[in-house]
Each structure stands twice: as C-alpha cells, then as structure tokens.
Amino acid sequence: MTNAFPPEYYQLLEQIQAVDFVLCELTLYLDTHPSDNEAIQQFNYHSKQSRQLKRQYEEQYGPLMQYGMSYSSYPWNWKDAPWPWQV
Amino acid sequence: MWYYEKKLQYPVRVGECNPRLAKFLIEQYGGADGELAAALRYLNQRYSIPDKVIGLLTDIGTEEFAHLEMIATMIYKLTKDATPEQMKDAGLGDHYANHDHALFYQNAAGVPWTASYIQAKGDPIADIYEDIAAEEKARATYQWIINMSDDPELNDGLKYLREREVVHSQRFREAAQILIEEKDKKVFF
Amino acid sequence: MFTQRKYYTPYISPYDPCKPIEIKSYDTPPQLYIGMQPPGLPQYATAREALYRGTLWPLLYSPYSSPYERGEDDD
Numbered sequence: 001m002t003n004a005f006p007p008e009y010y011q012l013l014e015q016i017q018a019v020d021f022v023l024c025e026l027t028l029y030l031d032t033h034p035s036d037n038e039a040i041q042q043f044n045y046h047s048k049q050s051r052q053l054k055r056q057y058e059e060q061y062g063p064l065m066q067y068g069m070s071y072s073s074y075p076w077n078w079k080d081a082p083w084p085w086q087v
Numbered sequence: 088m089w090y091y092e093k094k095l096q097y098p099v100r101v102g103e104c105n106p107r108l109a110k111f112l113i114e115q116y117g118g119a120d121g122e123l124a125a126a127l128r129y130l131n132q133r134y135s136i137p138d139k140v141i142g143l144l145t146d147i148g149t150e151e152f153a154h155l156e157m158i159a160t161m162i163y164k165l166t167k168d169a170t171p172e173q174m175k176d177a178g179l180g181d182h183y184a185n186h187d188h189a190l191f192y193q194n195a196a197g198v199p200w201t202a203s204y205i206q207a208k209g210d211p212i213a214d215i216y217e218d219i220a221a222e223e224k225a226r227a228t229y230q231w232i233i234n235m236s237d238d239p240e241l242n243d244g245l246k247y248l249r250e251r252e253v254v255h256s257q258r259f260r261e262a263a264q265i266l267i268e269e270k271d272k273k274v275f276f
Numbered sequence: 277m278f279t280q281r282k283y284y285t286p287y288i289s290p291y292d293p294c295k296p297i298e299i300k301s302y303d304t305p306p307q308l309y310i311g312m313q314p315p316g317l318p319q320y321a322t323a324r325e326a327l328y329r330g331t332l333w334p335l336l337y338s339p340y341s342s343p344y345e346r347g348e349d350d351d
Contacts, residue, residue, distance in 0.1 A: 014098055018323035021096070024150060025332040028254065029313065031143040032261040036315045046323070064093050084095045085160035097327065230303065234342040246340055250330025253338045257307035264312055 005061070005087065012057050013087075019050045089149070096153040097247050100240040101164035106177035108241060109165040110195060111232050115248075116158050117192030117200040120224040124204040126151035128221060135209045140262045144218075147255050154248055159190055161241060215263045222256035280305055280338055305338035 026043045033039065054064055063070030066078045115121045129148035133141050166174070166188055174183040181197060192200035206217040229249035233242050281301050288296045317333045320326040329337050 010098070013094060014324070014327075016094065017096065017098060018327040021327040022323045022332055024096070025254070025326065027146050028143065028150075028258050029332075031140075031146055032258055032265060033313070033315060038316060062093075065090050067090060069090055078093075084093060084156065085099075085163050226303075226305070230340060233340065234344055247328075247330040249340055250336075250338060253305045253307050254331050254336055256305075257310060257313065257336060260307060260310075261312050 005082075009061060009087075012053070012060075016050065016053045016057060019046050019053060022046050023050060095157055095160060096150070097157060097244060099157050099160045099164070099244045101161060102238040102240040104165065104167070104169055104173070105238060105241075106166045106169045106174050106179050108232075108236055108238060109162045110178050110182075111235060112158060112162050112165070112195075113191075113193060114195040114228055114232070115225070116155065116162065116190065118194035118228070119204040120221060120228055121194070121200075122151050122155035122158055122225075123192055123200060125221060125225060126155060127202075128205045128207070129218065131205060131207055132214050132218070135207070136211050136214060137266065139265055140211070140215070143258055143262050147258065150251070150255075154251065157244060157248065161244060162190055165241075211266050212263070215259055215266060218259045219256055219263070222252045222259060226252035226256070278309070281343075301343060303338075303340070306336055310335070 023043065023046050026039055026046070030036065030039055030043065058064055058070055062077045062080060063072060070078070072078065117123055126148050129144045129151065133144045133148070136144065166179075169177075169188070171183055174180060182191070185191075194200075206214070206221075208214055208217070226249050229245050229252065233245050233249070236242055236245065280303060282304050283299050283301045285298060286300055288298070313333075313336075317335055319332050320329060320334060326332045331337050
C-alpha cells in the first residue's frame, strides 16, 4: 500500500521538530540555569509557536498525542498509521 | 506519568537497505552504553538524589527514549523487507533464526540487555560521574559506528545523536558543579 | 588554540604485524572545557539550523567524521 504523504507533510513535521528541539535544549539548560530570565522568555515564545504549529499539523494529519492531549475527530484516528518510524 | 508524541525527535533518513549496519546499530539499542540503558539509568537514579538535579535526570532520561526510538527507526529502515539471504549475508543469520525481523534488546554481539548495565550507587557524586562517563562512552560508540558506516544519510542521524551526548555530558558536568557548591553547606534560607 | 582532537605517537615495534599508524588521535569535544555554561551565549540563527547541528549553541557544537576517511586533519 503506497499512500505516501505529500512533501508539505515533511516540511511541517520538520518545522515542529526544529521548534521542539529548541524547547528540548532550553529545558535541559534551564534545569541547571533556573534564573536565566532571557532563556525563559525564549522558552515561552517557542512553546507558543510549537502549539500553533501542532494545531495546524493535527488539523491535516491527525493527533500527535493522546490521553486527551489532542482532540479527536470521528472516527477515532489516533491509532491510524503511519507511525513515526514508518514515514 | 509519560505522554507519547507521534513524531521522531529528528528526521531520520536511511540511504539503502543495509542489514550489516543494523547489526552494529543494535549496540546503541540494547548495549551497555546504549539508549535503553541510558534512559533507565537516569530515571532510576532520580529517587535517591538531591531535588535540585532530579529535573535534569528526568528530562535527559526522557530524551533518551526519543533517541531509542530513532535507533529503532534506523534499524527498522535498514532491515525492512530484507530477505533471509540478505540477513544471513549481513551476519544476522543468528538473529533471524531467533527473531525474524523483530528488534531485540541486545548488543552488537547478540548479548541480551541486562540491568547490571545500570549503575545506581545512591551516592549523588558517584551517580552523576557515572552519568558523565556513560555519555562519553555513548559518544565514543557513535564515533566507532560512524567510522564503519558508508551511508551519509544514516551518518547524519548518528552525528546528531553523538552531539546530543556532548550536550548531555555538559549538563551532567553542570549538575556535578551544582552538587558541590559551597553555598549549600548549611540548610537555611 | 582550541582543538577538538589531540594527537600522540605510539611506540612502534618491528614485530607489529599490522601496518602501523604512526600518529593516533582521540576526540576532546567542547564540554570538557566549558564548566558552567555562561548565560547569553550566541545561538544558531534558526531553530532549523540548531536541529541539524544537534545543539542550540555553536560553542557546544562538535563536528565529527571518520578519521580514517578524512586523512587526519581537523577543525
């Protein structure tokens, strides 16, 4: 079965990976530098950006998280392929 | 608790069907200095270490699971649809006989993962220094695998993972610094 | 000058059967030198570049390629 995603899928995914990577780096940094206010502001800015990008992604390609962290359309589409290692 | 996110941390690409490289990569899946051992080591140490470094252990431990998924993806892509003949030629005949294409928590020599890979001494300094050493050993393992791999796309992902070991080592070194700071010699605020 | 690789010349015996490597090297990446990371370090210009470097800060970036392929010259 070949039902490959369009190139736009990979571009949007990459944008999310990039923003979430900055959040990952800042998380570890802030764990050892809890008083760096500038880094906290950057963290909050990217956190907002990540949410916006993920809302856009989920509208087109389905939920990124579950246990209630994402909304579901009908029918339940969380369980749908492809999974991250398959794309 | 944990939430799963349906995406990889980094866009993993693999250039060609190459089960031989998968055989080497298993080292970082179920080996002593692999990603599974790292994740479980840090998350297990959290319960017996000063509060000010628990957050770091939690977050690095969590990131290691994202790396474990990247390694699994590489192995999956390198071996997906490989024939038994290709598996055999790659030195994975023993693996195929037992597991077909299933992944298994074992090292490159086929030794199953064991909890004795995880150090937990209960002494904060001993444990954090253990973690620094673990990151340096994982970095070295990535180097040796890159030295044997001729797949530039795979190497891109491996270099990313190696760089993450560098950053984690930096943070654990900072954690060691935080633990020895004189300002905490007395408990008062 | 700061380098991320150090070199040494091991003893070579006339009875070593493998072709000797005269100069050996090992990696000394940046985290060995930084101590506590100072606040406000320069960052990569875009999130995308940070992702592909594997770190947000150029100071922490450690390039690597096989020493057997690059014929030993570095950084």
